[in-house]
Amino acid sequence: MRLTFTPGMRSWMFIPLLASAAVSLSTWLQPWFERWSGNRSRSSDILTVALGDSRRLFARHFYVKADAYFHSGYYPTIFDNHSEGGKLHIASSQSGHSHHEGDDFLGQPKDWLDRFSRHFYPSHHSHLGDPHEGHDEHDGDKDDAHGDARELLPWLNLAAELDPQRPETFVVTSYWLRAHLGNPEQAEQFLRQGLQANPGHYEILFELGRIYRENRNDPTRARNVWELALKNWRERQAAHEEPEPFVYEEILGQLAKLEEEQKDYAQAIRYLQELKLISPSKPFIEKWIGELKEKSKGAAH
Amino acid sequence: MSEITLLSSPAPLARPSSGHENERSCTCLAEWQAAIVNIRAIGALVIKELFRRKDFYALFILTALITLILGSVNFFNEAHVVRYLKEICLFLIWTSSLVIAITTTARQIPVERESRTIFPLLAKPVTRPHLILGKFLGCWQACGIALFVFYLFFGIVSGAREHQWPITQYFQAITLHWFMLGVVIAMTLLGSLVFAAPSSNNTITFVVAVGILLVGRHLNKLALQVHEPGQTLVYAIYFAIPHLELFDMRDLVIHQLGSIEWLIWFGALGYAAVYAALFLLAACLVFRRKALN
Numbered sequence: 001m002r003l004t005f006t007p008g009m010r011s012w013m014f015i016p017l018l019a020s021a022a023v024s025l026s027t028w029l030q031p032w033f034e035r036w037s038g039n040r041s042r043s044s045d046i047l048t049v050a051l052g053d054s055r056r057l058f059a060r061h062f063y064v065k066a067d068a069y070f071h072s073g074y075y076p077t078i079f080d081n082h083s084e085g086g087k088l089h090i091a092s093s094q095s096g097h098s099h100h101e102g103d104d105f106l107g108q109p110k111d112w113l114d115r116f117s118r119h120f121y122p123s124h125h126s127h128l129g130d131p132h133e134g135h136d137e138h139d140g141d142k143d144d145a146h147g148d149a150r151e152l153l154p155w156l157n158l159a160a161e162l163d164p165q166r167p168e169t170f171v172v173t174s175y176w177l178r179a180h181l182g183n184p185e186q187a188e189q190f191l192r193q194g195l196q197a198n199p200g201h202y203e204i205l206f207e208l209g210r211i212y213r214e215n216r217n218d219p220t221r222a223r224n225v226w227e228l229a230l231k232n233w234r235e236r237q238a239a240h241e242e243p244e245p246f247v248y249e250e251i252l253g254q255l256a257k258l259e260e261e262q263k264d265y266a267q268a269i270r271y272l273q274e275l276k277l278i279s280p281s282k283p284f285i286e287k288w289i290g291e292l293k294e295k296s297k298g299a300a301h
Numbered sequence: 302m303s304e305i306t307l308l309s310s311p312a313p314l315a316r317p318s319s320g321h322e323n324e325r326s327c328t329c330l331a332e333w334q335a336a337i338v339n340i341r342a343i344g345a346l347v348i349k350e351l352f353r354r355k356d357f358y359a360l361f362i363l364t365a366l367i368t369l370i371l372g373s374v375n376f377f378n379e380a381h382v383v384r385y386l387k388e389i390c391l392f393l394i395w396t397s398s399l400v401i402a403i404t405t406t407a408r409q410i411p412v413e414r415e416s417r418t419i420f421p422l423l424a425k426p427v428t429r430p431h432l433i434l435g436k437f438l439g440c441w442q443a444c445g446i447a448l449f450v451f452y453l454f455f456g457i458v459s460g461a462r463e464h465q466w467p468i469t470q471y472f473q474a475i476t477l478h479w480f481m482l483g484v485v486i487a488m489t490l491l492g493s494l495v496f497a498a499p500s501s502n503n504t505i506t507f508v509v510a511v512g513i514l515l516v517g518r519h520l521n522k523l524a525l526q527v528h529e530p531g532q533t534l535v536y537a538i539y540f541a542i543p544h545l546e547l548f549d550m551r552d553l554v555i556h557q558l559g560s561i562e563w564l565i566w567f568g569a570l571g572y573a574a575v576y577a578a579l580f581l582l583a584a585c586l587v588f589r590r591k592a593l594n
Contacts, residue, residue: 069556080522117547120549120550120569155385181377181379183378183379190377
């Protein structure tokens with residue numbers, strides 16, 4: 001008996017055929033997709049899945065946003081001339097770098113419209129917590145300078161979420177948490193998150209050491225962490241990765257200070273002699289070494 | 302006499318009977334009163350339309366939802382972190398208000414023409430300028446109501462977080478925002494008479510408004526970097542465009558930088574009124590010569 005198919009039945013027969021083709025293709029493609037370097041689904045982070053590598057751009061944007069908040073919205077756009085160096089002001093505050101305070105990127109009003117428009121946006125250089133100039137005081141109480149620093153945290157947190165491979169974000173956030181908001185517990189926790197994303201990073205370790213030294217008063221742990229930071233910095237230099245020289249100076253300086261306080265003058269002098277090789281303020285370090293030698297002699301007697 | 306002229310000639314509500322001069326002034330007054338009644342009646346219809354449509358509700362719920370979700374995020378156990386929330390909420394309010402203003406306005410006249418309801422609407426005593434002004438007033442009032450709801454929500458959210466109620470600052474922010482929308486609405490009304498479809502008008506007006514908000518302030522700096530005759534052209538654009546960004550005092554609200562001087566605030570409202578009047582006048586002139594079918 002010969003089977004005959006109507007056109008309608010033939011159309012229905014295509015469905016199992018296409019379904020089996022789809023299953024066969026998926027069994028072939030799935031292993032390849034799992035191995036593919038561009039596979040975002042391997043990441044458990046929803047932001048990585050959604051944004052891919054573009055998240056780094058957003059992270060930079062939010063990091064800059066935190067700096068804009070630090071200046072209470074007075075911040076240059078891409079159309080403005082500004083003499084800002086590589087580091088943002090919030091990062092400069094953390095590392096102790098000087099900042100060009102008089103940076104008036106707006107300059108004199110260029111026309112009547114420019115002059116008029118400056119009443120509607122922040123047009124005076126100020127920082128979080130500064131008394132406001134050029135505008136009336138608003139109703140109600142005003143937060144103190146230290147409390148206002150909390151306003152930076154959402155953007156810094158978001159920047160760290162989006163780009164955890166950027167140690168600067170963790171270090172800067174930790175600085176503002178411990179130094180301005182009196183919250184070293186959260187700062188330490190955040191730095192540990194940073195260390196998970198950037199294992200053994202010297203900058204994060206240095207900041208962690210500062211928490212142990214300045215907030216916990218635990219010189220032994222601070223020394224251990226700073227020594228590890230020093231070792232890791234040297235390893236990076238040996239690997240020609242051009243690590244930040246300023247952090248190296250900071251680590252050596254803090255270690256020397258710590259050893260001086262712990263009365264291990266010989267070790268402190270060793271650190272200072274290393275520091276002298278790279279520091280721009282050699283006379284100061286030589287004077288410091290001289291003082292330590294005097295103290296060392298006094299201790300020996 | 303053409304059909305258009307017939308429809309355009311307003312009819313006075315009452316005709317006075319004593320004295321030639323008196324008669325003329327009374328006729329003017331009656332025409333003026335009739336115009337106001339007509340404009341307000343058309344405006345009321347637009348407001349009702351805003352309440353009937355779901356655009357406003359959807360955008361308000363979306364704004365509230367996003368703000369409340371972001372407000373519930375904990376950053377390092379720090380309470381009273383509020384500026385990021387204000388920034389996001391205000392950004393959503395500005396986006397929503399622009400969408401409501403442009404989409405509501407862009408469809409007003411094309412829909413009337415497509416459904417042919419414009420013919421009975423333009424029957425005596427409603428004139429074409431009355432229709433334009435009525436549509437403008439309705440859209441502007443509708444946006445004002447929407448803005449009031451949005452800013453009330455914003456005030457409650459930020460007040461609950463920072464325990465401050467800068468009422469003066471909020472009043473200035475909402476009025477400036479509302480007058481800025483007045484310019485956008487007038488611009489959209491003109492666009493709805495110039496462009497073929499509401500969709501193209503929506504897109505073009507939105508791009509122009511956002512473009513002005515983003516780069517309007519910087520065109521003078523840009524002009525300095527351009528050679529002649531480009532410099533003159535960019536400067537001409539800079540002085541000709543309505544500077545919508547003038548009405549954006551979000552940064553002052555976010556960073557608690559206080560209110561603006563009242564004279565400056567009043568000047569900004571006047572600036573917006575002039576531009577809105579210009580666009581409305583242009584819309585009336587274009588509509589006067591426009592075929593309705």
